[in-house]
Amino acid sequence: MTTRRYSAAEPVGQLVEELHKLPGIGPKTAQRLTYHLVRMPRDDAMRLADAILAVKDRIVLCSQCYNITETDPCPLCSGPTRDRTRICVVEEALDVVALERTGVYTGLYHVLHGVISPMNGIGPDELKIRPLLDRLKGGGVREVILATNPNLEGEATSMYVHNLIAPLGVKVTRPARGLPVGGDLEYADEVTLSRAIEGRQSM
Amino acid sequence: MARPRTYETEGVVLRQMPLGEADRILTLFTPDRGKLRVVAKGVRRPKSRLAGHLEPLTRARVSVREGRSLDHVGEAETLRSYRRLREDLKLVSKGIYLADLIDSFTVDQSPSTALFDVLVGSLAWLESASGVEEALRYFEVQLLHVSGFGPELRNCVECRSALKPSPYGFCAAAGGILCAGCGASAKGSLIPLSVNAIKLLRFFQREPPAAVAGFVAPSRVLQEAAWALRGHITYVLERDLKSARFMNLVAAAAPRRKPIAI
Numbered sequence: 001m002t003t004r005r006y007s008a009a010e011p012v013g014q015l016v017e018e019l020h021k022l023p024g025i026g027p028k029t030a031q032r033l034t035y036h037l038v039r040m041p042r043d044d045a046m047r048l049a050d051a052i053l054a055v056k057d058r059i060v061l062c063s064q065c066y067n068i069t070e071t072d073p074c075p076l077c078s079g080p081t082r083d084r085t086r087i088c089v090v091e092e093a094l095d096v097v098a099l100e101r102t103g104v105y106t107g108l109y110h111v112l113h114g115v116i117s118p119m120n121g122i123g124p125d126e127l128k129i130r131p132l133l134d135r136l137k138g139g140g141v142r143e144v145i146l147a148t149n150p151n152l153e154g155e156a157t158s159m160y161v162h163n164l165i166a167p168l169g170v171k172v173t174r175p176a177r178g179l180p181v182g183g184d185l186e187y188a189d190e191v192t193l194s195r196a197i198e199g200r201q202s203m
Numbered sequence: 204m205a206r207p208r209t210y211e212t213e214g215v216v217l218r219q220m221p222l223g224e225a226d227r228i229l230t231l232f233t234p235d236r237g238k239l240r241v242v243a244k245g246v247r248r249p250k251s252r253l254a255g256h257l258e259p260l261t262r263a264r265v266s267v268r269e270g271r272s273l274d275h276v277g278e279a280e281t282l283r284s285y286r287r288l289r290e291d292l293k294l295v296s297k298g299i300y301l302a303d304l305i306d307s308f309t310v311d312q313s314p315s316t317a318l319f320d321v322l323v324g325s326l327a328w329l330e331s332a333s334g335v336e337e338a339l340r341y342f343e344v345q346l347l348h349v350s351g352f353g354p355e356l357r358n359c360v361e362c363r364s365a366l367k368p369s370p371y372g373f374c375a376a377a378g379g380i381l382c383a384g385c386g387a388s389a390k391g392s393l394i395p396l397s398v399n400a401i402k403l404l405r406f407f408q409r410e411p412p413a414a415v416a417g418f419v420a421p422s423r424v425l426q427e428a429a430w431a432l433r434g435h436i437t438y439v440l441e442r443d444l445k446s447a448r449f450m451n452l453v454a455a456a457a458p459r460r461k462p463i464a465i
């Protein structure tokens with residue numbers, strides 16, 4: 001990339017490189033962000049640096065649900081009104097945020113921190129599956145909702161986890177799958193469409 | 204600026220990696236362009252028109268717009284979703300293994316209609332859920348054969364003497380079967396192959412997908428062939444495939460008792 005030419009501005013090259021390591025940041029975007037940061041007032045830059053450090057110093061994984069949190073256990077796990085008989089299993093901490101926004105789910109969560117993806121080098125051991133089984137063996141949970149993404153890897157992960165949970169006698173469910181709101185029937189793929197038809201409900 | 208060119212092709216999605224906020228980089232295996240890396244915009248959004256047609260292990264017709272670095276998928280339509288395969292953990296782990304093997308044995312943009320036919324034939328065979336191990340062995344033999352790593356099965360790989368119908372040892376390092384004499388003095392470990400296992404390997408190496416679909420072999424014979432092929436593949440790739448490990452992990456697990464509630 002072009003930054004290599006400016007040997008006098010080595011810190012610039014370094015920042016580009018660090019930003020480029022972030023997910024979703026290509027070399028062009030990393031450059032744009034870097035030059036934006038160069039022009040940024042020092043106070044703003046300090047606030048950004050502090051926020052990054054605060055995340056690293058103050059945020060931990062909840063020892064029960066593996067959500068990211070400032071307190072351990074997290075507010076959801078220690079919440080007095082949460083339904084402790086249900087655990088919703090999700091891929092990422094962001095999925096917890098999305099589900100909480102709906103306000104309809106009142107149970108607990110378990111964050112796997114990824115999805116089984118053998119072709120990208122991720123097997124079951126790289127995920128927080130063992131701790132989930134330990135939680136279930138502790139008793140008191142009556143339903144596990146496997147809310148991984150409705151794609152090949154998400155579903156393979158759910159099937160894998162389900163096989164491990166099955167001997168424990170806990171009810172296992174999967175969110176309903178069907179046509180997306182605002183979607184157009186004619187563009188739906190056959191798997192989505194057939195599942196939507198199979199899961200139809202009376203009006 | 205010249206107008207970007209588009210082309211149409213069909214392919215099986217081998218793998219995907221997230222890109223940016225909502226996009227993915229897909230690896231497709233196509234008959235006319237070989238392995239192809241393309242960008243699919245917006246496919247991680249629930250409302251994406253493309254997403255369901257571009258899942259791994261989907262055979263799809265795609266129209267692709269040429270880009271400066273990577274090409275972009277414009278439209279996609281499922282030709283075959285192999286739905287029964289993707290809804291069974293054991294089968295899907297095997298499907299992923301096939302995709303991983305193709306990805307490992309091919310380089311970008313080297314077309315092979317033969318290999319494409321073997322891939323879609325094997326996926327259909329797997330989906331039928333009868334002769335699952337046969338489908339895997341057939342795929343492995345053909346992939347090795349087409350990509351130039353086919354094991355020597357008719358003559359001794361060392362001294363070239365013709366093999367008689369009798370049991371022999373398979374040497375992964377040498378890339379084939381050793382005669383009794385060469386086998387006795389071989390340094391590497393030998394994988395024993397019965398007459399029927401050798402016949403099976405030769406049959407699978409010779410026949411096109413249509414001639415072998417649904418073929419059933421005794422499990423002992425399949426197991427011998429599996430050991431020889433696994434040894435050979437590991438030797439050629441110089442590594443174990445994570446997908447093979449996952450497939451074996453899933454295969455070793457106890458069968459599920461009740462279907463999942465959906």
Ligand SMILES: [Zn+2]
Nearest residue numbers: 062065074077
């Ligand atoms: Zn928690």
Ligand SMILES: [Zn+2]
Nearest residue numbers: 359362382385
């Ligand atoms: Zn010999």
